[in-house]
Amino acid sequence: MIAQEPRILIVTDKCDLSETQWILGLHEAGARVAVACNPAGRYFGDLDAAGIVRARIALTGRFDKTGTRQIQQVIDDERIDVMHCFNPRALACGLRAARGRKVAIAAYRGVIGNIDYLNPESWITFLHPRLNRIVCVSDAVKRYFLGLSFLWMRLPERKVVRIYKGHKLEWYEGPPADLSAFGFPQDAFVFCCTGRDRPGKGFRTLIEAMDHIPDDMPVYLLLVGKLDENAELTDRIRASRHADRIKLAGFRTDAPQVAAACDAMVLPSESEGLPRVVIEAMAYERPVVVTEAGGMPELVDDGVEGYVVPVRNAKALADAFIRLASDRDAATAMGQRGRERIGREFTNEATVRETRVLYQDMLDELSL
Missing domain, CATH: 3.40.50.2000 (Glycogen Phosphorylase B;)
Known part of the structure; x- marks a missing residue:
């Protein structure tokens, strides 16, 4: 039993079915979820009908000022504890929106590659020191992140977790x-x-x-x-x-x-x-x-x-x-x-359960 539910903001774009059901599953399980997403998405109506959409955003890039302000407004209005960003644009804008705010930040990653300590773009997303967790879709993606290194720099193992993106038969x-x-x-x-x-x-x-x-x-x-x-x-x-x-x-x-x-x-x-x-x-x-x-x-x-x-x-x-x-x-x-x-x-129920545990861990760390 989770004693104190963190207030969650999920920032994404056009959700696919499994991502939409992931978010709805969190909401139905009792998580305090707010969503900022693209209204042009195929499953936007499902999220909107659940009453959890707080911002309609269609980020145009990693430096979208309007989208960043919208995310920042939701963080402030909803008193967000944990923000989960589901794509690189959302992550870059979300990290800037969280400046000066006590918010733990997680990032979803579904592919291998394109992250490097010598790549400046990596430092505004997955290698940003403010990022608390990288949620990997598979053990293979997790191994990729833990294998990244340059000189003395490596990601700590606790920072990288694997949660399968669940489905329903x-x-x-x-x-x-x-x-x-x-x-x-x-x-x-x-x-x-x-x-x-x-x-x-x-x-x-x-x-x-x-x-x-x-x-x-x-x-x-x-x-x-x-x-x-x-x-x-x-x-x-x-x-x-x-x-x-x-x-x-x-x-x-x-x-x-x-x-x-x-x-x-x-x-x-x-x-x-x-x-x-x-x-x-x-x-x-x-x-x-x-x-x-x-x-x-x-x-x-x-x-x-x-x-x-x-x-x-x-x-x-x-x-x-x-x-x-x-x-x-x-x-x-x-x-x-x-x-x-x-x-x-590979069930949606397991994805929801493991994600709630992750959010609670992040909230506990935020309280230290």
């Missing part, structure tokens, strides 16, 4: 998407890959993996995202010996349902925090093939919920595809175990 019970427009044959084993067109996502390795698939093995790929705008990638697809088996779905607002309509999910990334698309596919009972990058091995045990392969290894990817496509019963069982694991280890 009932979010993933909608009907699968209709894939008939893509013309997959009846015996096709379709792997879905959802991702942004960015370096390090492993699409080159993925296309190369298709060259290792035997002609008599009906493995197909469905790529979801704005990948059709990447000329180099589309050229590689055309040059593939199985070019006819690789389909581009473009940007989709129903990406989780597209994954549910496929037989398996693949994410060949070279760096990841804790990818939502993998969690979504697992929640839809789809086996997954992922690389050893970042937090993905925290989601998937090799051979249990899917397969974990080395980064940039096209042959290993292809072998995993073949194993899954060759034994559909085993693939189905892996998918079932994946859903069970999400429902057991």
Whole structure:
């Protein structure tokens, strides 16, 4: 039982579903939560209906003076004890807004990289000496921060914590998407890959993996995202010996349902925090093939919920595809175990519980 509830301000932008439910879960559990967020967000109405929105802000950068004043006003009006900033813009503005005020500050981090002691921008965000906690989405992100160093400078271990971004299985019970427009044959084993067109996502390795698939093995790929705008990638697809088996779905607002309509999910990334698309596919009972990058091995045990392969290894990817496509019963069982694991280890309830403990710890330190 928490004796004294801290007054919390969460500063974010356009919340996704899990982040929105994280915030609402805190509110419903009795936490004294105020929110400053972007009214253009898809789930803003849910936060507003809960009566916890105190400022409507759409930060334009890390030096947004208007947004900083709005955050500062909420800190003063609500007598905030702990501020939790969910993105770098919010963090930079929030840190300035908290000047001269007795407020403990936490920052959420969902990716690996781009923080450095020699980078001035890092000192106005995650390396700022005023920052009390960095809340990492995975153990991999936590290890990254604890591994940062320059001369005598390192982050103290107590400053970096891991809290998984939780989900609820009932979010993933909608009907699968209709894939008939893509013309997959009846015996096709379709792997879905959802991702942004960015370096390090492993699409080159993925296309190369298709060259290792035997002609008599009906493995197909469905790529979801704005990948059709990447000329180099589309050229590689055309040059593939199985070019006819690789389909581009473009940007989709129903990406989780597209994954549910496929037989398996693949994410060949070279760096990841804790990818939502993998969690979504697992929640839809789809086996997954992922690389050893970042937090993905925290989601998937090799051979249990899917397969974990080395980064940039096209042959290993292809072998995993073949194993899954060759034994559909085993693939189905892996998918079932994946859903069970999400429902057991990556729940919204655990996220809320661990976050409340974090806030209490921060309040206790503030009182010292």
